[in-house]
Amino acid sequence: MHLILRTILMLFRSARRAPLTIWDTSSLPMRVLPTDVDIAVHVNNGMYFSLMDLGRFDLMVRSGVWKRMRRRGWSPVAAGETIAFRKSLQLWQRYTIETRIIGLDTKAVYFEQRMVSDGEIYARAHIATRLVARGRPVSQDEILEEFGQPPAGLELPEWIHEWRIANSLPGARTPAPHAWHS
Template structure:
């Protein structure tokens, strides 16, 4: 099934589900489809990221953030992500993704997605994202706090997440950044 159809299915289903708080864990149900497989006949490593996108949209819908973002002309983008795999996901296997907002810094929101099979952690994805304005620029933390009705600066990040974010950050797109390999 193409990812766009899967996304629409989850968004429609999320509309009928109960609302949850912005910082609650949101669980999304999935099954490994034949179109998710790689040559080793387990879920392709790139598909984890695509399916996490679907879970994230479902989370935004269920928390009410999607409607709020759209009404203000804001949209989310991923800046960086790291995934660690522990167990393979096999054809037709059911799994869930548990998603939650970890916290914020002055520019970004941090999320965690856990791929879970039978209560066991199969993979974990940590990502850093931002909210951008369709009119241009990024959405400041104060505007996010006001729109959400929660002081998001009070949700501090684990120390390791801040170190990770610093370690994986690339220069601004305004800076010339040639691809030079180090020895």
């Protein structure tokens, strides 16, 4: 909830920006604020994913998908994330959050997001997002009914499948006892 005011402002502004399709790339202009930085005066590594939430919301709002998802009672939840850092975003620096869907499978919708400043990638993340309604996952058929068919040739990179398997935890209804293994 630390970004709640920023999220509300972004939702209001995104609704007035140029429309996109859900398969387009969103570019959300931002500036590093004092609440984004750590003691080293650069964006805290934990903030990147929170800020990237805003980029995904911008894409969903501008494409009209957010309104349709809310009408159907769907909520997005992150199922897995990975990030790589190249440079540090500094206090007051301007940057954009670039967001696009890179594919989907029966389990998730996959986003690639980039923090970009002066044409340079500072960080890149891949996020697997599930849509849920009333405690159950939304099916791929239902998602495509709302999102429309993806562009021809949109295919998940093979490493994404491998990453999801290697990074997965048991489902919420399966026991996952805590025990460190040597």
